[in-house]
Amino acid sequence: MKHILKILGLLVTVSAIWIGLLQASIVSSSYAWLLPVYLIVLLGCYGLFMVGVGLMFFPTCPQESHLLQKDIAEAKDFLKRKGIDVNSD
Amino acid sequence: MEKNMYSIIIPTYNERLNIALVVYLVFKHLREFDFEIIIVDDSSPDGTQDIVKQLQLLYGEERILLRARKKKLGLGTAYCHGLKHASGDFVIIMDADLSHHPKYLPSFIRKQKETEASIVTGTRYVRGGGVHGWNLMRKLTSRGANVLAQTFLWPGVSDLTGSFRLYKKSVLEDVIGSVVSKGYVFQMEMIVRASRKGYHIEEVPITFVDRVYGTSKLGGSEIVEYLKGLIYLIFAT
Numbered sequence: 001m002k003h004i005l006k007i008l009g010l011l012v013t014v015s016a017i018w019i020g021l022l023q024a025s026i027v028s029s030s031y032a033w034l035l036p037v038y039l040i041v042l043l044g045c046y047g048l049f050m051v052g053v054g055l056m057f058f059p060t061c062p063q064e065s066h067l068l069q070k071d072i073a074e075a076k077d078f079l080k081r082k083g084i085d086v087n088s089d
Numbered sequence: 090m091e092k093n094m095y096s097i098i099i100p101t102y103n104e105r106l107n108i109a110l111v112v113y114l115v116f117k118h119l120r121e122f123d124f125e126i127i128i129v130d131d132s133s134p135d136g137t138q139d140i141v142k143q144l145q146l147l148y149g150e151e152r153i154l155l156r157a158r159k160k161k162l163g164l165g166t167a168y169c170h171g172l173k174h175a176s177g178d179f180v181i182i183m184d185a186d187l188s189h190h191p192k193y194l195p196s197f198i199r200k201q202k203e204t205e206a207s208i209v210t211g212t213r214y215v216r217g218g219g220v221h222g223w224n225l226m227r228k229l230t231s232r233g234a235n236v237l238a239q240t241f242l243w244p245g246v247s248d249l250t251g252s253f254r255l256y257k258k259s260v261l262e263d264v265i266g267s268v269v270s271k272g273y274v275f276q277m278e279m280i281v282r283a284s285r286k287g288y289h290i291e292e293v294p295i296t297f298v299d300r301v302y303g304t305s306k307l308g309g310s311e312i313v314e315y316l317k318g319l320i321y322l323i324f325a326t
Binding site for chain 2: 002003004006007043046047050051054055058059060061062064065068071072074075076078079082084086
């Protein structure tokens with residue numbers, strides 16, 4: 001099934017619940033009409049929160065740069081010994 | 090037990106120094122495995138092919154295949170071209186600029202053997218993985234892009250744009266045929282299509298040392314390209 005259909009299915013379900021709430025008057029009418037707005041705002045907040053958390057805990061590896069330099073030196077040394085001339089940039 | 094053969098496809102353009110380093114490191118880390126390296130060079134003006142020919146003399150032409158092309162064409166077509174010459178039952182794709190370190194190759198292979206996955210993709214965004222060389226802005230756009238993709242696309246992997254991957258050869262052939270995007274959206278479409286087709290995908294942490302960033306900008310046009318790609322994938326997969 002195409003992904004967009006899954007998303008539409010989800011939207012249809014949420015809309016059905018929303019219309020149900022409006023009809024059944026469980027929640028006060030004025031709030032019920034604004035529910036979609038609340039949901040979108042909630043989604044936005046969730047997104048921003050996830051970006052913030054991800055940024056805070058962004059995995060970094062500073063030691064890898066150092067290890068890479070060692071590997072490069074080792075490789076260059078080997079290539080030089082074998083007579084392969086790579087002009088460094 | 091049958092011995093598996095791994096075909097490593099590395100597209101190159103002006104990677105005269107890096108390709109020699111990468112080849113050395115691949116041979117260093119894959120000593121117990123049966124493999125070949127397929128270098129798809131797009132007629133680099135810096136003499137990359139000369140270096141590759143020298144490497145062929147050193148390591149053997151059965152181990153290093155030079156399959157060049159006449160001009161600079163896309164990444165996707167480079168993989169297709171390399172795939173035609175691959176004789177392994179597994180294909181590994183990686184970059185030539187040492188942002189993908191060959192020391193992770195055994196972990197890809199091990200993961201695939203343990204889980205019998207169809208695809209093993211490297212992820213920079215989990216514990217054990219990581220990135221070096223990105224400033225705050227770059228990390229922000231990366232994280233924002235990832236959150237957007239996870240929220241709306243449900244891709245099934247944590248690193249969507251990564252290009253350090255191991256595929257079963259038949260799976261790569263199947264998926265690559267249905268991909269139309271170019272650039273890094275190509276990598277996104279590959280993994281999403283594979284996920285939609287129900288292929289078993291596993292991830293391994295990798296570290297990514299970006300020595301190129303700073304010279305290549307992540308500007309507005311890249312962001313637009315990404316968003317267009319994301320919308321395309323939401324509707325087309």
